[in-house]
Structures are given as structure tokens and as C-alpha cells.
Amino acid sequence: MEIAIPEADILLKFSFVVTAIVTIVGWFVVASMTDRREFRKEVREYVKDAKATCEAVQASAHDYWLICDKKSAGASAVVLKAEVGNLARHLQILATLGVATPSEMMADVRRAATGGEFEKKGRVRTPVDQDRMAELAGSIQDLISSIDMAFYQRFKPRTQRQWSRFIPIVGLLFISRDA
Numbered sequence: 001m002e003i004a005i006p007e008a009d010i011l012l013k014f015s016f017v018v019t020a021i022v023t024i025v026g027w028f029v030v031a032s033m034t035d036r037r038e039f040r041k042e043v044r045e046y047v048k049d050a051k052a053t054c055e056a057v058q059a060s061a062h063d064y065w066l067i068c069d070k071k072s073a074g075a076s077a078v079v080l081k082a083e084v085g086n087l088a089r090h091l092q093i094l095a096t097l098g099v100a101t102p103s104e105m106m107a108d109v110r111r112a113a114t115g116g117e118f119e120k121k122g123r124v125r126t127p128v129d130q131d132r133m134a135e136l137a138g139s140i141q142d143l144i145s146s147i148d149m150a151f152y153q154r155f156k157p158r159t160q161r162q163w164s165r166f167i168p169i170v171g172l173l174f175i176s177r178d179a
Helices: 005-011 016-065 073-096 103-114 128-154 163-173
Strands: none
Touching: 016 073, 016 103, 016 128, 073 103, 073 128, 103 128
8 A cells, every 4th residue: 555645745846946946056157157267368468568569668668768860869758658558458357356566566666758858859768778678688588477476366277176167967967857
């Protein structure tokens, strides 16, 4: 003689609710992971732009301090100032996105790029300009390293042991075998 348990029948009738809930939770987890991945890609593009601007500052400073003559010094100075300002804006955007670099590094780059007799009409090239370019190259490399470190501190690589990747498997456990 079999005894019918009404609670078991009710649980079997509504087992699809558990499956649906687990599926919906899985969708939310996957959506949040996708959003995080897309945000990381966008920030990575800003980091790439900041690095390119660092190289542009170095090239503009090289043109101003070592190549340009007295006639083109004004135009080269304007380009250099614009590139330094552009770099400062990139770093400010990265700071708002959570990839902050020490402000002293930007000050070092600015000082090395525009230091000395910047924007003076009677500027004469000196051997110190070569040293200034070496200092600028070091400052820019420090800044780029700092940007990379800040990016990887903000977006640490995920570990292989995550409980959230097993959520779909848990949903499979609740699927009714009769269906």
C-alpha cells in the first residue's frame, strides 16, 4: 500500500519555479560579468590613449627643445603645451574611472617637458636640453608604469576558483527528470 504525500506532489508541480529562479539569477550574474568586462575594455582604451599622449608629449618636447629653430619655436611651444594639457585631461579621466596615478608624476612630466626657458623668444639651445630629454623620458616611463599598475590594481585578474561559475550547474540539479 502506497501512501500519497500531498506535499511532494505540490513540490513537483512547482519545481519549475526553482529552475526559473536559478536561471534568472544566472542571467543577472552573466549580465554583471559582461558589464564589468565591457567597462574594463573601455578603460583599457583610455589607458591606451593616455600612453599614446605620453609619447606625443615626448615627441613634441623633442621637437621644441632639440629640433626647432627660432622661427618655429612659437608653433612648437603651442603644440607642446597642447599635448601636456591633453595628457593632464587623460589622467583626470582615468582618475574618475578609478585608475589614479600620483599627481607628482604629471608634475614631473610637465616640469621636464616645459622647464627652463620655455616660450622665450631668445631661447638658445644648450647641452642641458639633452639632459632634459633624458629626464623627460624617465618621467614618462615612470608615468606609463604607474598607469599600468593602477589599471591592474583596479581590474585585478580574476582567479580560477569562483563560485559564480557553478550557478548554471546548480540549475541543472533542479530540473525535473519527468519533463
